Amino acid sequence: MASPGAATAEESRLVPRPRPGVFNEALGPDGATRPHWRGFLDWLAALGTEGRAATARDLERSRAESGIAFSAREHADAAADPLPVILSAQDWAALEAGVIQRARLAEAVLADLYGPNRLLAEGVLPPGMVYGTDAFAAHCAGWQSPPQRYLYVYEADVARTAEGEWICLADRLDTPLGDGWLIANRIASSQCFAQPFLDLGIRRVASHYARFQELLDSLTGWEGRLGLLTRGEGDPRFFSHAYLARYLNAALVEPGDVTVREGAAFVKTLDGLKKIDVLLRGAPDRAVDALHRQAEALPGAPALSLAARSGALVIGNAIGVSVMAHRALAPYAHLLTERLLGEDLKMPDAPCLWMGEDAARETVLADRTPWSVEPLNRRAMVADRTHLADDAALAAALARRPERYVALRIPRLADTPVLRGRQLASAPWMMRVFACWIGDGWSVAPAGVAAEIAQDPDPAAGGGGRVPALGFGKDVWVIGDREDAPSGPSVSLLADRLATGHLRRTGRDLLSRVADEVFWLGRNAERAEATLRLLDVCLRRYLSGNRIDADPVLLVDLVSLRVADRADLSPAQRFRDAVSRLVNDEAEPFGLPAILAALSAGALRARLSISEEGWRYIDRLSSDRRWGEGLDLRRSADLMRLLEESIRNLAAFSGAAQDNLTRNFAWRFLEMGRRIERGKEIARLARRLAGEEYEDEESRLRAWLTLSDSTSAYRNRYMMVPRVAAVLDLLVLDETNPRALAYQLVQLEAVLADLPRDGPYRRAEHRLALSLVTELRMLDADAMAETTDTGTRARLVRLMRRCESDLAEIADRIARSYFAHAEVPVALAHAGRSAEPEDKADDPGA
């Protein structure tokens, strides 16, 4: 590192002077660099403009590869600023104390509201704060034995004011679990800024999560199960849920995966129901109890509160915490802290007025400008603000449902350095911090994710701006306290747990739903390949101009293997129409739009069970923009190129699945799906291309060989033009050819033989597969190639039809045997009434 004296000159050019009267994280009021920023700014200066740009690009790529960017793809508008925010040990100590106190406060308020209810009985809190919104979970109040705790995880949005004081912008209690972003973001930033990160002795987060893990272990016990409940890949937090689940070794479950009976919660696995002991809740509390809040429950949700009420399930955070989430603590935080904790509030809230109070409402209606009116305890990102858009609508909403709203004013905030193109600048910022209960107190991850906040630079505007819902990407670094004992060797939690062999092998614990998804992923990958190869073969022939191969009638015959033919057109038109539909028509069941959409959705849902690499091939294939460009025969060269690349990506996916997946249950279901689908396709091809003696038989057989990628295998073996018996031998009977029907059946039978069974006998689906394998083994190719008087190969056709229907039957039976649990409950009709469509959300602006 450069010497301090030399650096100052560099820095002064690097970061512009602070705005007067505004606290700047990096610079003192005089413009001098604060000591804890010196090392980092020196390093940045030494990088030079090009180096800084390169580092920013590295970070962006690294974030993209980790998948953070993916989850934010649809939600965040811009790349996150690469520069970390650096906090000194003293800064952090003050913030940490404030955060811990707020977590304790929220816990104390919740324990009272759902327990003895003194705050209301003594008039400390007005009833409207609690009952005025629909956040209060009446079905979780007044339990004889209340949960041990309500909060296990706590997040807060905090900021530093222009004066340099920490304030709280929101308490995030309902579905926190954004830790996955924190960890992934930290990994990306610590890699790209490795040198300053190490040199400055930045505090790590691993030991914080190790302590949380210890608590979770003590709650689940040695044999118990830990789950993380998520709404699934449609939730913008899904990335974080998936990441955190992997980090904490928790099963990632969706509401439909859980069932509650006999007062306990169970997950539905291939091996039956397994008790789950601790559930980290990433789905909103209002949506997880299908008995008590049926109208709001997510599809498939169980009656989760029953398991919590009996004490058999720990839910973190408990159902009902949303009543104190978001801004609900703000208006009374001072009073509540004194009353419940006997302390002074350490970290106050940004100015916040509860609209349930007449005076507060009048203040806001008189001058709305500085205030942002928001729902009291709904997460900002889901809140629909349209009914607050104009003054009249706002006044109406506040007149009808004042209790539901607060007015918030974000004051002028402190600045931190940001990278603007090639220049450094300063901008107002805020951050999210993450805390966990660790058994004897709260631990705050010594880190955070930060975001810029757009504020009017004019001091007269007094701040303003809005907390972004997502797109937090600036890492927050906390300088280690050198006086403090070092927090042990810096180990990553994942590596540590792998080393001690603590990871449970998930084997039979595969969720029924996930098995189902992986099974269909295998089937859809195979379907995609069949359609892609068919298009590829047809296009090559079409372009070859060869009189026999490019005969429009034959081409139509070929392409109609995957798409319904339109007989009203001329053969040439029919072919063009069929190709265009296969490539562009979303309604074609075997067309690429439908298959690729299914493949992409399936890969996303099964992402945790397939390898990351495998997932990326599918993503690359299905999200290729060129599919949406309406390619057809007129741009055949572009289409050919895309087809080739896609087939390569699919092959790479298959390879990744073969190589990188342990042969666990997930692999088996992927394999079965693939073999069933490919087997059906071969049988169909055999029927359609060799089912009778065609005039252009040779051309058809060549097409089949190409479609099956077996042309060279045939040449190596027979060195001659295709003959029916020889082709049938290679593509139907040969158990060593991965493209032959027999190979599919043998593989399928082998996997089925390995699946768990209830009794000593083989399951029906296994018997079906065995019988098909045996049947093929009893045949020879010449017998299959025999024709009747009318020129049909009746025996072949019959057998192929049987294969197709038996394979479909096997797929059905697998679904019934293994995925039946995955079926989710639906609501029963109400007594005395016929079920009617859902009631619309109660919208005060309506």
Add this chain to the structure above:
Amino acid sequence: MLYEVRHRTTYRYAARAAFSQHLLRLTPRDTDCQRVLDSRIDITPRVEPMATQQDLFGNTEHVATMTRAHDELTITAVSRVERQDPSQFIFEAGAPWERVRDQVLGHGNMPPVPEAAPFVFPSAMTGGNGDILDYSVKSLRPGRPLLAAAAELCARIHRDFEYEPGSTGADTHPRDSFAARRGVCQDFAHVMLACLRSLRVPARYVSGYLRTVPPQGQERLQGADASHAWVSVWDPVFAWVDFDPTNDVVPGLDHITLAWGRDFRDVSPVSGLVVGSGSQALSVGVDVIPLSAIPA
């Protein structure tokens, strides 16, 4: 009066259901003028042992779980209840509605009323709108004693609304039934609650039964063939006072209280979830049989 109440609910499924779970609020509760002598619930086919718990409002909930395949399920609740006439209220002697409102909202220096607090604010099924508010203030005029105003409101709803079974469903919002001016007991109760709560007056939804066969010479009350619903309004002097907007009466000897809550969703007598049932058919039968007149 001594009654036996039989409430039978039968679900029939098109396909065999693999699993079902039911939340039952079928146990009548003791009140100042009602005593439950005994109450039991039978379910066929047999289910796992039921869990019993009290909700926040003091209602008894049973949770029944069926884990074996079944295509039909019948839930029968049988209770014997002794019912007395409520004391007489002098509605005009009650507190002005604004004072009640201010007290339950925690304004002024009046003692908080935790037991009324959950019933002050519009709930999911009792949200109002401008029309409902206008309708409400015609009875809740400035300075008017709350109970007198509520009695008038009850009478107006009875007069202005058509009782029409089948015109609404279990999830019909009072905004819709108000606009249509028709519905069944549940809608009448929800509309009256929406009116009261749009002014932040504490009132709760009461589910219960009516005697099926009227005493000789009297007309049969409406809503007697299924479970019934009405409204209870809180007054600082008289505490909870019942109003039945479907029949424009103050519930007395003919009404049996089952449970109360913020709206129908809190007290729905039978609800639940089912796995794999295909389409469902539901039938409900309620019998309220007077056993004898108990001398006062």
